[in-house]
Amino acid sequence: MMSVTSGNLHRRTVQAFIASVVAVVSIGFSVTATADTGAKSKRADRLAEAMAEGRALDLTVHSTSMNRDVPIRILVAADRSVPRPTLYLLNGSGGGEGDAHWFAQTDIVEFAADKNVNIVVPMSGGYSYYTDWVKVDPVLGRNKWTTFLTQELPPVIDAKLNATGANAIAGISMAGTSVLALAEAAPELYRGVASYSGCAETTTRLGQLAVQAVVGGNGGDITNIWGPLDAPGWRAHDPVVNAHRLRGKAIYVSSGTGMPGRHDHLANEAIDGDVVEYARIVGVGGPLEAATYYCTQNLDKRLKQLRIPATIDYEPGTHSWPYWQDQLAKSWPMLERALTR
Template sequence: MKRMKTFAAALAVAGTLLVAPAASAATVAPEQVAGNTQLSEVRDMTITPEIEDQQWFQKYGDDPRVLKLEATSPAMNGRVVPISVIKAKDANRPTIYLLNGAGGAEQNADWLNMTRAVDFYANKNVNVVIVQGGAFSYYTDWNTSPNREYLKGPQKWETFMTKELPGPLEDRLQASNKRAVAGMSMSATSALLFAQHNPGFYDAVGSFAGCAATAAPFEYEALRLTVNRGGGQPEQMWGPMGSRQNRYNDALMNSEKLRGTELYISSGNGLPGMTDMPSYYTKQGVDPTVASVGAATLQIEGGVIEAGVNHCTHNFKAKLDSQNIPATYNFRDTGTHSWPGWKEDIRESWPVFERALN
């Protein structure tokens, strides 16, 4: 049963490297982005039964490499948001904000549970911040709260993560004024938008298998497929398709605002690879029947999603190329919309982040 759950979690969010020259460093500090916004209170995490049930905590609750914090969000009526931090060994070090995908920690589909991010970043001497909340929210500010399922109460995630949180959190971490933001799938879009809405705040951005465009028919309906899983509609989030707010949150339309920021952008092509085959999972001890069913789901559903992502990402590259905005691309020869590709992205994005942050 445990093996089945592990494989199901992997399905929950079901190339060649082209290296870009260095971009200019970020210069904007958290207090400039925050303005008059009321800031978060950052403190040690209160370990609730809900937190204890989450697999990331079961793995790393006693691991001293992972700092367990929580922060209030004034914009979300004082909501308390759990935060895990892979702590830099020294003070005055950069910070990477690593955004979870659609299901997030609430569905045990987060970076700490699904990858070996702790092992990878532990010796890199950077702070890696993972907000363990916000499932299906796109980490954006919603016009209207659905007040259903995962999307209950005010949804003001961009305000929280770009204005309320960075100053107090980075002060606590004794971090430098250098930072990056990266996300996968749903949050690959969010990472691009955070940088576009706050020029000069992020030195680097990682967009792992996401879609920059949001305001065209196909892409808008892709938003719907994601937020529906959390009980919401894209109209509640950004208004009607093509509205002013929707266009403001279309990273393809606003690509010029990424000039000067280091970019790492990736995608598979939807064709199944080694990690999409039943044998990949049976070698890990998964029951052969479960592995076969799961692999079929990855190859069909995950393949269709990643083919769409691949189309989006090539359109994004074409736009950036036309504007002479450099980026490092990782277009994989195979790969569905699943965790093995995003695990690779942690490794492959590091040279880009290291160049920008150090």
Template sequence: MTGIGATNASATDPIIASKSLLSDPRSADGSYISKATYKDDRSIRLYVYSAAMDQTFPVDVQRPADASVPRPTLYLLNGAGGGEDDASWQKRTDIVNGFLTDKDVNVVQPIGGKWSYYTDWIADDPVLGRNKWKTFFTEELPPLIDSSLGTNGINAIAGLSTSGTAVLNLPIAKPGLYKAAAAYSGCAQTADPVGQTYVKLAVQTWGGGDTLNMYGPDNSPEWAANDPFIHADELRDLDLYLSTGNGLPGVYDTLDGQYALAGSYGLANQILVGGIIESAVNQCTHNMKNRLDSLGIPATYNFRNSGTHSWGYWKDDFKDSWPVLAHGMGLEQD
């Protein structure tokens, strides 16, 4: 399988140098990589057909600094927009194109799944379509990544906001697949009234979808089945990192700041709406800490004394979480 547009390929990366993936595999359900384009000497865009969703999705990959031997994989998830908008790690922070450039890790960023919570929905939605993202992240994508890129099979996962719920759910859904998980400004609760309200705000109010198609009515067992708080005992033996601000304005909540929404209206929105959201996920994260503590499950926590629901803080939190993720992936901390 070949791609286009690669120049100055890394001499240590046989995939970049040859502009060819190591294999043309299929997952057990028939998912496959339909195309690969080589963007530069570190970056590949894969086009992955999901049999569960009957749709092809772009998946951006940044190869390790040294790809001469098999390396682990970090699945880096975007927030509610699924990376389909400008609110992504790549566009809003220096994490991918800066902090991670000297790290020996495959960075995998799927694009798609807006407002889906990256879970398996029980029915197709008229607005948000078919969502089988739990299947995608546990059964379809990882074997394709491992086979085509020659990874060492060790994975970690990190995500923010709604993905902060998903990155705790996915290791529960597929024990052993992920060795570390980092959740930034996420809410682990989904089945209780508070958690359901938060999910409905994202999926229905902002996304236009219907949670009846997601998990069914409020008393449906699907809500509890996908609640990391309830199933927290299944997070044992993972390297865990959880962070949140408290909703009060902080260093990145400044007029026309690099990590602030533009203009006075944007800043007001970030402080007011972003503050309320962050205050809510702060409560969720404290609840999750109490739950994990009661189970004797260790984790690293970062409860910041300020900060809204915005990118500057997630950038800092990712860097703070790197030793936890690196340990889980068996990388030296640097």
């Protein structure tokens, strides 16, 4: 039987190992696998068709708090004869500013075609953690994403789409952390939250290394987010610490284990027979997903301690888009129920 002391030592050893892996693999590597050119071209065609048919639209919304225009892409509800609810769906670390976004990497246009929910995707916010930064960053600029997403954007969307005012929020990777924090910060705004492959910690060594990898790895200074690493702001934005604020919401959290799963093979469109790309996905995406798996287990334990119901989904797999497409579909029934109750 393992003693308490040896158990703590084992836990610290695991934490140190995963933290070191995150620090190493995040230097010089893309975090996520992306679809091949052919798949992206087909998805672009489908999006163009949806735009032409009025099923999708691009919108520019001005943020007073950030003094910038923010591009928004929307998949409107299938039946617009009556007001419909809204799912805010966030991209990962790049914010949708490159090719790593829901429209280029997944079949979301087809998925949404028969859904009576408006899906709203901000196409900006790279490396920001979608939060309000305490300082303007010399590289990443002025970031007030909590203010934008919870105060400035919803009234515009509700008016433009004649929406019901019922909202949920979901996101991947970096935004998997953000959506939990946003739901905790604005509990009256969101009925449901879904986090896919996010590290739900900002006060632990692992959580802060994850933030450093995303923000610092792209030129930002993480002390401009919430102050020094021991400042109260880091604790105030830690989803595990503030998990009690999720009570009463529909909650879905998922993570791969980091071990190769059903999409990690040479025929995957993100790999397309490329052995080097396969090695990168498994060798880099695997350890990164193992880190989110560790974080997710901690959130899982905390929610159980608080007796807050949640759907937690673990499966073999890496930090890559095919799994997030699957998880959106798996979480949809829960999100839809929350939005229409």
